Amino acid sequence: MYLPWHLPTVSHYNVHWSEEGGAEYPIPPAGDHPPSAAHVPLPAVLGSPLVKALVLTAYNRLEYLDVPEPAAGPEEVLVRVAYCSVCGSDITALEGRAFDVPEGMILGHEVSGTVAAVGERVRGLALGDRVALEPAVPCRRCWYCLRGQYHMCPQTLHLGASLPGGFAEYLTIHELNAHRIPAGLSLREAALLEPLGVCLAGLRKARLAVGETMAVFGDGPFGAIFARLGIIMGARAVWVLGHHDWRLERIRAPHVVTVNTAREAYLPALFAATEGRGADLAVAATDSTTVYAEMLASVRIQGRLLAFSYPRDSVTLDLSQVHMRELELIGSCRCPHTFATLIELIAEGRLAPGELISAVMPLEALPEAFAMARGRSKELFKILVELAAEV
Ligand SMILES: [Zn+2]
Numbered sequence: 499m500y501l502p503w504h505l506p507t508v509s510h511y512n513v514h515w516s517e518e519g520g521a522e523y524p525i526p527p528a529g530d531h532p533p534s535a536a537h538v539p540l541p542a543v544l545g546s547p548l549v550k551a552l553v554l555t556a557y558n559r560l561e562y563l564d565v566p567e568p569a570a571g572p573e574e575v576l577v578r579v580a581y582c583s584v585c586g587s588d589i590t591a592l593e594g595r596a597f598d599v600p601e602g603m604i605l606g607h608e609v610s611g612t613v614a615a616v617g618e619r620v621r622g623l624a625l626g627d628r629v630a631l632e633p634a635v636p637c638r639r640c641w642y643c644l645r646g647q648y649h650m651c652p653q654t655l656h657l658g659a660s661l662p663g664g665f666a667e668y669l670t671i672h673e674l675n676a677h678r679i680p681a682g683l684s685l686r687e688a689a690l691l692e693p694l695g696v697c698l699a700g701l702r703k704a705r706l707a708v709g710e711t712m713a714v715f716g717d718g719p720f721g722a723i724f725a726r727l728g729i730i731m732g733a734r735a736v737w738v739l740g741h742h743d744w745r746l747e748r749i750r751a752p753h754v755v756t757v758n759t760a761r762e763a764y765l766p767a768l769f770a771a772t773e774g775r776g777a778d779l780a781v782a783a784t785d786s787t788t789v790y791a792e793m794l795a796s797v798r799i800q801g802r803l804l805a806f807s808y809p810r811d812s813v814t815l816d817l818s819q820v821h822m823r824e825l826e827l828i829g830s831c832r833c834p835h836t837f838a839t840l841i842e843l844i845a846e847g848r849l850a851p852g853e854l855i856s857a858v859m860p861l862e863a864l865p866e867a868f869a870m871a872r873g874r875s876k877e878l879f880k881i882l883v884e885l886a887a888e889v
């Protein structure tokens with residue numbers, strides 16, 4: 499096991515998922531953590547204060563540890579984490595199913611906080627600045643970086659995957675990854691800029707145009723975000739197709755059609771609403787592997803398919819359809835060039851990410867938050883972990 503800190507275990511959790519999709523998690527009783535071991539004196543060699551973190555010490559195992567406070571490099575800032583929201587990919591990483599996240603990593607990449615220290619070459623940020631973090635840290639020198647496609651940098655390091663992430667009191671990150679937020683934007687909302695950003699980047703890449711009809715498969719947080727952004731970007735209608743009434747009711751809005759596809763057929767209505775053509779764009783906002791067949795059936799001739807969510811398993815796609823109907827299959831990953839736009843849209847009241855926040859929990863409850871996010875009840879969107887409340 500790779501565990502960079504070699505520090506005493508405070509308490510640990512083994513997280514088990516039941517077959518039905520629910521989660522079993524032994525949450526220790528209040529007061530069981532952090533016990534006295536949390537305050538074991540630092541080895542003198544480390545010489546830095548301890549901060550709290552929930553560490554992935556082995557797959558399906560999180561340990562609540564005291565780790566040394568990280569030190570900002572010359573171009574980095576030290577961020578006191580305020581909020582880190584739970585993402586489906588954190589659960590994938592917890593289970594060791596993808597992303598090559600090493601054991602010993604601190605997960606969490608949807609982060610807001612306050613600048614607590616700056617490296618000697620930092621020019622754009624100052625102590626006390628409130629920031630939202632863009633989690634992919636590129637090299638800024640390679641062919642992709644120099645043409646502005648920095649999110650595809652082959653050298654990318656990623657918060658919560660290859661860099662210690664936001665489920666900790668402090669982290670360090672390159673100053674260009676920390677976006678200052680205005681006074682009117684809360685740190686809670688700012689923790690959601692990354693999930694908003696990946697959706698905005700996806701819709702830009704899929705060239706959603708004014709007057710188009712979009713079909714979004716999946717009624718989770720991403721389905722909700724695609725619905726809001728799709729309308730802002732001028733879609734005539736966004737159809738959100740899912741299985742969860744609670745979520746679909748909250749996603750429904752003017753020009754947003756929601757259908758529980760477990761009960762209702764949607765294709766006849768979708769085709770009727772588009773003069774028999776089908777949607778211009780279909781989005782995979784679920785990890786289901788069968789969704790691509792539905793996307794093929796729902797788009798028009800020369801329609802576009804956006805491969806957005808990381809699929810649970812390998813997907814079979816009928817490429818003869820792509821050929822015969824001149825379809826486009828478009829991939830999208832990460833959130834380049836999106837934060838400034840999102841900050842403005844929220845400041846103007848056109849986007850209200852606070853509506854996605856279903857629960858706010860302390861760091862110690864992260865295993866519970868993971869279990870809720872993974873659990874059978876889908877009566878929630880995003881769970882925020884609160885490291886430092888906004889004052
Ligand atoms: Zn995420």
Ligand SMILES: [Zn+2]
Nearest residue numbers: 637640643651
């Ligand atoms: Zn690069």
